[in-house]
Amino acid sequence: MRSPPMATSPRVGAPPLPSTTVPPQMTRTGIKRSRSKLIVGNYNHFIIPAQATVSAYVPNGPAEGGSTVRGLFTADEYWAVRAFFAARPHLSPTPLLDLPSLARRLGLGRVMIKDETGRFGLNAFKLLGGRFAMETLAAEGALPPGHTVVCASEGNHGRAVARAAREAGCQARVYMAADAAPARVDAIVGEGATVVRVDGSYDDAVRRLSADAAAHGWTIVSDTSWDGYERIPRLIMLGYTHMMDEIVATLKSEPSVSSAALDDHASSAFDSVFVQGGVGGLLCGIASWCAFHAPTSAVVSVEPTTAACLQASARAGRPTAVGGPLATTMAGLRNREVSPLAFQSLRATVAAYLAIDDVWANDAMRTLADPAEGDPMLAAGASGAAALGGLLAVCGDPAMQQVRERLRLGPTSRVLVLVSEGVTEPALWTEVTGKPVGHSAERGQSRLAGVEAVDSGVLLLDGIAEV
Incomplete structure (x- = not known):
């Protein structure tokens, strides 16, 4: 597996990296x-x-x-x-x-x-990984303004990708299970993304977005991997x-x-x-x-x-x-x-x-x-x-x-x-x-940041709906 290329940077504000020993063996239960x-x-x-x-x-x-x-x-x-x-x-x-x-x-x-x-x-926490990955791709010229990025999500990852895409001047499409909670859908729509609801589970949404991205030339920003797709999840x-x-x-x-x-x-x-x-x-x-x-x-x-x-x-x-x-x-x-x-x-x-x-x-x-x-x-x-x-x-x-x-x-x-x-x-x-x-x-x-009540206008037709 190829490691992602990283820009050479000064080692700022980081503790020294220690040597590592093997942890104790554990028994089954x-x-x-x-x-x-x-x-x-x-x-x-x-x-x-x-x-x-x-x-x-x-x-x-x-x-x-x-x-x-x-x-x-x-x-x-x-x-x-x-x-x-x-x-x-x-x-x-x-x-x-x-x-x-x-x-x-x-x-x-x-x-x-x-x-x-x-x-x-x-x-x-999702924006930690999403921002790092997308800004790395943008610095390489892989995300020009107006480009579309896509992901599957139960809510948090999709919202993070939508926010990062908006800040990068890109479009975002987030694929979600048809039974996703309305509040989660609304929060993603509130970030300016298009939500595509797929009949089935998160894993079905991943398969659907993979086909759509291949057909349209979109960039998949996913934290799960599959054969031939590892660098961005990494x-x-x-x-x-x-x-x-x-x-x-x-x-x-x-x-x-x-x-x-x-x-x-x-x-x-x-x-x-x-x-x-x-x-x-x-x-x-x-x-x-x-x-x-x-x-x-x-x-x-x-x-x-x-x-x-x-x-x-x-x-x-x-x-x-x-x-x-x-x-x-x-x-x-x-x-x-x-x-x-x-x-x-x-x-x-x-x-x-x-x-x-x-x-x-x-x-x-x-x-x-x-x-x-x-x-x-x-x-x-x-x-x-x-x-x-x-x-x-x-x-x-x-x-x-x-x-x-x-x-x-x-x-x-x-x-x-x-x-x-x-x-x-x-x-x-x-x-x-x-x-x-x-x-x-x-x-x-309590922190309830970003929980919005947005009329998403979701319509489910034949297992697929778009907002």
Whole structure:
């Protein structure tokens, strides 16, 4: 696979790149359990939701023939993405939040949340990768003014591509499943894009846009790969790694943290990182960064039970599609197939794969919306809160004890959780949390950036609709 060419840049504002060691081998475990409402162990006074289920797969280590433990990207690529953002100081970092009360109730040493609900004026992390990829292409002359870019999306990626296209003077067409939430469609239309609704799933939208792009000469900007299409997904995933650089920079500002220690080994900052799954793009970016800079930190994938393509692929040792209905409130994670390019690296860099049902994601939304005293309030959608739902499930279900032990989750553990999006479906958020849209609390302020009520004028005809 050809690595993307990167412009030579001074290594600005980036910590030294450490040598990497192989993480400890892990044993296999697969558990799925449904339980009634009860109060247990170190979950303290949290109540386990009725009929909540979670499954876990903890692989032994890199599969035979898998990627190297250092992840997908090279040192020069990490330096290039740092130089890109260092040259754009107006692109402010997102907050890193401490939740001390939640940590105590889960029996953990520290819980930190990377809050992506307000990234670059949108409400999700996606613009990190989309902007980096599209500005790289524009600098090469591949995106002249008026050119059309296309992508498939459940909402956030499409909005990020639409915003980046508008800023570059390009046109954007975003392909979405026919049952996409109206609020997600409206937000993309609000960025000036044309939305094409496809009868079927996200994966069906990818196939449709591929055919249309080939017929019209459009440029596909996708964070999932397929045969012959790898460079742009790689650029997008590389852009996502900047999130981890921001986290390290924030931690360096803490009086109790040694900058030298972080420069030498970022694992000194966090023991585990819980990340949303989906097709694997964000997960690949974070897991590759950790393999390179924080090799003893355990990266944990979290995805819906009904769309657990990452867990299924990890079990099979190859990309494996899941069947059945993709019904879940975690709309941004309802994918049947993993990105093959991402999977090459995930096989060697992810410590555990969790699949949770909507009950855990909803519980995470409520936990963030109505926090305990001393913790910040955060308005996050179901997909955005999914990684926290995975942490709640692992800490809350007695059947997950073996998984907790493998991930070294205990009283001294420092856990990083990514909250990847804000509220993209206001009605769902209100239904789950019992709070009106725009709710704020003394402990924090909700972010509902970009949730608009636009009359999209969608008409569905023979499975296809255009806005």
